[in-house]
Amino acid sequence: MILLLLILIPFVSGLISFLWKSESVKGWALVTSLITLIVAGVACQIGTMNDLTYEHNWITSLGAHFNLKGESMSLMLTLLTAIIFPVVFISQWNKPVEGLNRFMGLMLMTQAGLMGVFLAHDLLLFYFFWELALIPVYFLCSTWGGEKRIKVTFKFFVYTFLGSLIMLSGIIFLYLQTPDRSFGWEAIKQTGASLPAMQQQILFGLFFIAFGIKMPIFPFHTWQPDTYEQSATPVTVILSALMVKMGLFATVNWLVDIFPAGTAYWSNTVMILAVIGIIYASLLAWVQTDIKRLIAYSSIAHIGLMALGIFANTDIAHNGLMVQMFNHGINITGMWLIVAMIEQRYGTRNLKELGGMAGTAPTMTIALVIIAFANIALPLTNGFIGEFMLFHGIFQSANPNHITFMVLAGLGVILGAVYTLNMVQKVAYGESKTGDVIKDVSKNELIGIVIIIAIILVLGVYPNLLMGILK
């Protein structure tokens, strides 16, 4: 029941937001998202003891059920979703938005869709939420954002929709193989694992295209930098902190477990792609002058490392992946919030035009530096433990090329430090090129940033808090 609430609260409050015609809708959205956060917290607390489930009949003639299940990874991601939304709402509190009620409504709808993706325990239901999370994001990206947003968002939509449809053909095939025509996770898993290797390989491909586009993994990433750049900050946060996790989560939950032979066949290829993605994206991030694009590419690199972790197929990599999924969500949210502040104050995101922020806005600079450190996984920040475990796991992997993968991925981390610190240096230090004296963080922005930084530091020092959920 508590799992159902996690989907229903944002969904219903989103519907109400559409009808709420006054400015106070943001208060409503914040309050309901905080309620969702409390519910998610309670769910995680209960979830450490035993798995949560919710079952209900849905389409009897198809054997589809409205089944939800909350276990370690899914609960952690619902918690992340529940944290990110109120943080975004708080830090964007004073930002004027045209059509605020529609904006909030779509945001909350997205939250409901994301919760559904992470909790669904039935393949058809999963597919439903997978698409449901996409539609409001399509409207969010196209309505608010940069000049080229409509074209860019459309590319993003067609890309992901095509991926989903290809996955749908796999779903249909898999469904027809189940003995009693069911979409339940257990039935799908049994059927998937018992299929001949050849079929598993094909099905793996069909599913992975959808998930790989969503992550995105090289070479399916071309939609990503443009979309991140053009979207409004709250939407970029949702896309990069949460929607990419859909791809990773789905790969773990609906792919690796279900087609073991397919995974064995493809894992080397995927790992090579992931490593190429890490190096390629890091190099591109290095030469970007637009901060948003820089972070977009750095995100591809981070996702690549997590993808490596999935296919390393060791326990420690698996745990590292979960920790890192959570931390990446937190860090990149902090990054986007800071970038939004910079853009709002200087009116530009171009690194060549920025500089000397430390002189006029010390708080913002401190926040930027801490979040940048977390982004490059310095010890004492949350990023460290996750990356450490991932590397450890990749090193232990049975894959014959594991050392090469690890070394190359490590190169990515070094490059990450280069471009991130380069960015910090250009933005915060040196002479101010515009000569503007800017205002430091406002109260609401400070709350958002403090929450993020608190999570970064607490999890950096005491990661066991998170491990508790992961068991």
Next chain:
Amino acid sequence: MKPLIASALFGVIMMFAALSVKEKKTFSLIAAFLLAILVGVNVYELCEVMHNANGDTTLFGSMLRYDSVSIWFNTLMTFITFLYVLLCGKNIERVGQHVGEYYSLIFFILCGANLLTGYSNLLILFLGIEILSIPQYILAGSDKKSLKSSEASLKYFLMGSFSTGILLMGICLLYGAMHTFDITKFNFMEPGGMNMMALAGILFLIVAFGFKVSAAPMHFWTPDVYDGAPTPFTAIMATIVKAGVFMAFFRLFSQSFGGINAHWSLVLSIVTALTLFIGNITAVFQQSVKRMLAYSSIAQAGFMLFAVLSVNATGMKGLIIYSVAYSVATIGMFAVLMKLKDYTYDGFNGLAKKEPFLAFAASIFLFSLAGIPLTGGFFAKYFVLTAVMEQNTNMAWLVIFALIMAAVSVYYYFKVLMAMYFKKGDPEMAMEVTSTDKVVLGIVVVIVLLIGIMPDVLIGWLTN
């Protein structure tokens, strides 16, 4: 039996009403009232059949055989026509002077569709197709002052007659081979193998049905006719009529030719692939939304052909869902279109600002046509594709191809959406959106969503 008589009778009543009624508005009211009764008659018949121990009702020496599925299908189609009259009534009144006659022709179309869902004899099939088609020729040309409308009518009539000829040829060949018109008594296997004359007949029938459902490469008449005909009548031609013919197509090919589907499924699957390809790709290049909807109806026919290819029970369910979801969404989309003066994409610019509800309804219909989950269109596509895979796993190539084409369709459906929501403009309205319109559109939206969440409302009881 009763719905058949009732629909013909109501057609005659509408015709004579034209003599005494002067107010145009009254016709729509009478038609809506009669359609509501017709829905009731259908439901009554459905209850009767379901309580009947034998199950089916046979008529005229078993030339007609109604089972619960065919009556259910008729009920749904009649109900959609009812919604159609509520939504498009005002536009029908505007087409010309003879409103009563337009409505009487619509009742005759329903009468033809009724025969097509219940026939058990090739002669009745022929009769049904003709009763269904002839009113359409007239309706297409009903805007007598418009040259385009007359052209559409003539083109439709010529092409239609041509396809009727092919249909007759097919029926003749089958009769020659089988010595019977009864579709349940065909026996295709001879000591020497397949009866070739019968096979030739089946191929002729595929071509003839292909004409009627606008499957490629027999689709050339469709865009011109749909574009030229007065828009309210395009809406019914593209939906109720198409669904009715598909039901006939499915009935013949599953009940009678299902056992020998290995002999014709390759031809039909090529037709399907072509239809999907041509429909979707050509729709991308259209400038007018009305013409885009014409090509989209070709593309959607490609998906409905999957049901015929499958010849199994899942396909039957899929066809029912597809017919309803597609018809409802298309009629709704046409209803929105008719509120606007300019039928090009630019005519939709900024509609979301001016008429938020209209734009919202239109986007739900477009989602459904594109097959996005939570709308009826998703389950429609899901069921027909699953049905084919269930029949033959080797058809996977066609399924994947169809899904890629569905992704293409997003392009032209979303162009409308983008115009409505993200482009600035002040669309000129052809007529104002009354609160009645909004209520009916709201009902249609709810139906589309309901099928998308609970497809069992349409087919749940068929499983037992």
